[in-house]
Amino acid sequence: MKTNNDVADVLIIGAGASGGVAAKHLAEEGFKVVVLEQGDWINQSDLPGLRPEYELLGSKAWHPNPNIRGNDTDYPIDLSESVAQVGMFNGVGGSTILYASCWCRAKPSDFRVRTLDGVADDWPISYEELVPYYEAVERDLGVSGAAGNPAYPAGYNPPLPAHPINGVGRKMAEGLNKLGWHWWPGYNSIPSQAHRRQKQCDRLGICMYGCPHGIKSSADVALFPDALAHGAKLITRARVAEITLNEKGLANGAVYIQEGQQYFQPAKVVIVGANGIGTPRLLLMSKSNRFPDGLANSSGLVGKRFMTHPFGTSVGLYEDDLGDFLGPAGEAIESMQFYETDASRGFVRGSKWHIIPAAARPLGMINRWTKGEGTADEEFWGEQFTSRMKDSIGHMIEWMVMPDDLPEETNYVTLDPVLTDSDGLPAAKVRYVTGENTRRLVDFNLERSLEAHAAAGATKAWVTSRNNPSWHNMGTCKMGDDPATSVVNGYGQAHDVPNLYVIDGSLFVTATGVNPTATICALAKRTATYIAKNARNQEVGA
Amino acid sequence: MSTPLQLEFRLSQAQRDRLAVFADLLISGGAGLPAATEVDVAGAWIDRALGARPDLVETVVGVLAEEGEPAEVLARLRAQEPERFDAFAFIVAGAYLIHPRVRKLLGYPGGAPEPSPAFPDEADAYLEDGILDVVIERGPTYRPTPQTA
Numbered sequence: 001m002k003t004n005n006d007v008a009d010v011l012i013i014g015a016g017a018s019g020g021v022a023a024k025h026l027a028e029e030g031f032k033v034v035v036l037e038q039g040d041w042i043n044q045s046d047l048p049g050l051r052p053e054y055e056l057l058g059s060k061a062w063h064p065n066p067n068i069r070g071n072d073t074d075y076p077i078d079l080s081e082s083v084a085q086v087g088m089f090n091g092v093g094g095s096t097i098l099y100a101s102c103w104c105r106a107k108p109s110d111f112r113v114r115t116l117d118g119v120a121d122d123w124p125i126s127y128e129e130l131v132p133y134y135e136a137v138e139r140d141l142g143v144s145g146a147a148g149n150p151a152y153p154a155g156y157n158p159p160l161p162a163h164p165i166n167g168v169g170r171k172m173a174e175g176l177n178k179l180g181w182h183w184w185p186g187y188n189s190i191p192s193q194a195h196r197r198q199k200q201c202d203r204l205g206i207c208m209y210g211c212p213h214g215i216k217s218s219a220d221v222a223l224f225p226d227a228l229a230h231g232a233k234l235i236t237r238a239r240v241a242e243i244t245l246n247e248k249g250l251a252n253g254a255v256y257i258q259e260g261q262q263y264f265q266p267a268k269v270v271i272v273g274a275n276g277i278g279t280p281r282l283l284l285m286s287k288s289n290r291f292p293d294g295l296a297n298s299s300g301l302v303g304k305r306f307m308t309h310p311f312g313t314s315v316g317l318y319e320d321d322l323g324d325f326l327g328p329a330g331e332a333i334e335s336m337q338f339y340e341t342d343a344s345r346g347f348v349r350g351s352k353w354h355i356i357p358a359a360a361r362p363l364g365m366i367n368r369w370t371k372g373e374g375t376a377d378e379e380f381w382g383e384q385f386t387s388r389m390k391d392s393i394g395h396m397i398e399w400m401v402m403p404d405d406l407p408e409e410t411n412y413v414t415l416d417p418v419l420t421d422s423d424g425l426p427a428a429k430v431r432y433v434t435g436e437n438t439r440r441l442v443d444f445n446l447e448r449s450l451e452a453h454a455a456a457g458a459t460k461a462w463v464t465s466r467n468n469p470s471w472h473n474m475g476t477c478k479m480g481d482d483p484a485t486s487v488v489n490g491y492g493q494a495h496d497v498p499n500l501y502v503i504d505g506s507l508f509v510t511a512t513g514v515n516p517t518a519t520i521c522a523l524a525k526r527t528a529t530y531i532a533k534n535a536r537n538q539e540v541g542a
Numbered sequence: 543m544s545t546p547l548q549l550e551f552r553l554s555q556a557q558r559d560r561l562a563v564f565a566d567l568l569i570s571g572g573a574g575l576p577a578a579t580e581v582d583v584a585g586a587w588i589d590r591a592l593g594a595r596p597d598l599v600e601t602v603v604g605v606l607a608e609e610g611e612p613a614e615v616l617a618r619l620r621a622q623e624p625e626r627f628d629a630f631a632f633i634v635a636g637a638y639l640i641h642p643r644v645r646k647l648l649g650y651p652g653g654a655p656e657p658s659p660a661f662p663d664e665a666d667a668y669l670e671d672g673i674l675d676v677v678i679e680r681g682p683t684y685r686p687t688p689q690t691a
Contacts, residue, residue, distance in 0.1 A: 048594075049654075049655055050654050050655065051547075051594075051654055052590075052640035052642070052645070052653050052654045053547070053590060053591060053593070053594040053636070053640050054654070054655070055636070055639075056591055056594035056595050056633075056636045056640070057594045057595075059595065059632075060594070060595050060597060061594075107684055107685070108684060108685065108686070108687045108689065108690050109684070109685040109687060111687070112687040112688065112689075115687070115688065116685065116687065126687065126689045127687070127689065127690070128689050128690070146674075148678060150677065150678060150680065150681055150682045150683050150684075151682075151683050151684055152684055153682075153684060153690055161665060162665055163660065163665060164660050164664045164665040164667070164668055165665070165668045165669070166668070169668065170668050170673070173673055173674075174673065177673065177676055177677075180676075180680075182677060182680075182683055183677060184674075184677065185665070185669075185674075192660070192665070200659050200660075201659065201660075202657035202658060202659045203657070203658045203659060203660065204655040204656070204657060205655055206655050213657070321649070325649075325650060325651055325655075325658075326658060336683065336684075337683075339683075340683070340684070340685040341685070359649075359650075360655070362639050362648070363632065363635060363636055363639060366628075366631070366632060366635060370628075381567070381568045381569070381616075381631060382567060382568065382569075382570050383570045383571075383572055385568065385569045385570070385635070386569065386570070386571055386572045386573045386574075386575035387572060387573040389573075389575070389639075389648060390573040390574065390575060390648065393648045393649055393650075394648070394649045
């Protein structure tokens with residue numbers, strides 16, 4: 001094994017959203033930062049979005065599910081016991097390469113689920129404590145949105161103005177107003193105006209296939225250039241096999257594999273931001289005499305409580321030409337009408353809905369029709385194909401219903417006993433069954449979404465899915481104050497290893513009913529700030 | 543338009559002739575749109591689609607090799623091997639939907655996604671009649687916590 005000579009002040013494992021936030025902050029604060037990333041930099045000209053066949057490429061080579069994509073920089077995931085498909089992207093930028101850039105803060109009630117609803121657990125921090133960090137990362141990531149949303153406490157004022165809600169947003173807003181239901185222009189981590197290094201969004205509408213113009217605020221575009229400019233060192237194709245400990249039980253670095261060669265990167269502090277599947281996988285791989293069940297796992301909760309957002313979708317057809325070829329693909333509008341708990345509905349917690357342009361995925365029309373509820377039995381092929389497409393393209397509005405998902409220890413990430421990655425390291429195995437509360441929540445909200453379509457004037461509306469893969473991986477290194485019932489504290493600091501931090505979606509105590517990137521980034525910013533401020537008192541491993 | 547992704551494998555003319563029959567059964571045309579063969583789905587466009595999804599070559603070749611009339615083969619696949627039918631129909635539809643004439647007829651602004659940055663006041667134009675006012679006037683809807691109460 002070769003040892004890198006430079007001891008990092010901070011070693012960050014994973015160059016995704018959370019790793020980018022932490023690397024930027026700590027490098028700018030003068031720390032010697034090393035980042036290890038198992039994937040490569042993405043050449044924007046390699047992204048499929050400017051090709052006519054972008055949707056075909058997105059169904060394989062650029063698919064969010066690593067089992068389908070199958071790159072050697074990915075690791076396989078055994079999903080034989082999961083009803084949910086999962087995904088992530090492994091490369092500089094992580095899953096932000098393929099995210100749609102929905103930028104959704106969690107709401108105050110998300111952090112107090114036990115107090116308010118008597119289920120799951122409260123988070124160890126509050127919305128109010130996280131607000132300054134949301135604001136900071138919203139500036140870094142060029143978040144665009146409208147101020148004054150009554151679904152949030154006063155003061156939520158994104159740094160850039162909202163994108164146009166476009167024809168689809170306008171049409172649905174009129175329907176929601178008839179019902180007296182909440183809606184708001186969408187929030188997107190895509191600049192609506194030129195911002196820092198990024199140009200104004202040019203609305204290609206294919207954000208989830210990667211932005212070939214480098215405008216979307218993926219971590220490789222919006223965060224890592226700053227980190228590198230301040231001296232951070234980013235090592236790609238470096239797959240971490242183990243986080244190591246010194247004789248005192250402090251993390252002192254990581255062993256990684258690059259082109260078959262093992263290296264050791266020593267570090268004073270180690271941060272893991274490898275997503276809600278990769279992080280527990282790495283901790284579980286990092287066994288030692290001190291931690292025979294996996295690093296920082298005295299609680300037994302590393303990998304447990306896996307949550308995702310098995311979201312529902314519904315579509316409506318409209319006579320008007322809605323011109324929904326325009327991006328961004330994140331959110332045109334959103335609705336929080338059914339976000340907060342109403343016990344009379346037969347479940348707790350709720351859902352954010354949002355609209356994205358359906359026309360950007362014409363091949364997606366196949367499943368919308370042939371797998372849809374009430375349309376699956378209608379003929380789609382043959383003479384019907386062209387009329388179905390003509391009726392749909394530019395005339396369809398699609399709701400995405402993002403459900404809160406509550407933690408259950410029977411849903412978990414573990415190491416697969418057989419499957420390995422290309423370096424021979426154990427693959428991850430996910431076990432996930434959708435909880436009854438989540439199922440009821442999705443069903444209720446989908447019914448309401450059909451009412452919204454009717455109010456907006458849809459000539460036909462139907463549910464297209466009740467279990468879409470969200471690619472949101474959460475909950476597997478729960479944060480909390482009690483070391484017996486959590487893996488890390490409110491700063492992401494491992495209870496068992498005081499110089500080991502977790503900063504990704506693993507931290508989530510509950511899933512929240514919104515896309516998680518905003519909260520992941522805010523938590524990472526808070527942890528990085530804590531590390532920088534408390535460096536003098538920090539126990540170090542190397 | 544971007545350079546097609548290259549696929550070393552090539553269908554024979556006999557395979558293309560048979561694929562054309564399958565493709566027209568799946569996409570017969572109408573509503574102002576052409577049938578699959580009218581836009582050469584079994585020619586250059588299936589090549590281009592398979593260039594993006596080379597993993598589906600085996601599916602296409604396998605379906606074409608199924609014995610029987612194409613209509614019967616498709617019916618049998620739908621009934622007995624729906625995943626295989628879906629994969630075959632998906633790549634045929636993919637070849638059709640990337641054709642620039644089809645995209646134009648469906649209303650797409652270009653052969654591939656094209657830039658269309660918003661005008662400076664475009665966002666306001668959708669809201670200028672006060673459509674958002676009623677939402678604001680209803681007041682806060684978030685649920686108070688001990689911290690916010």
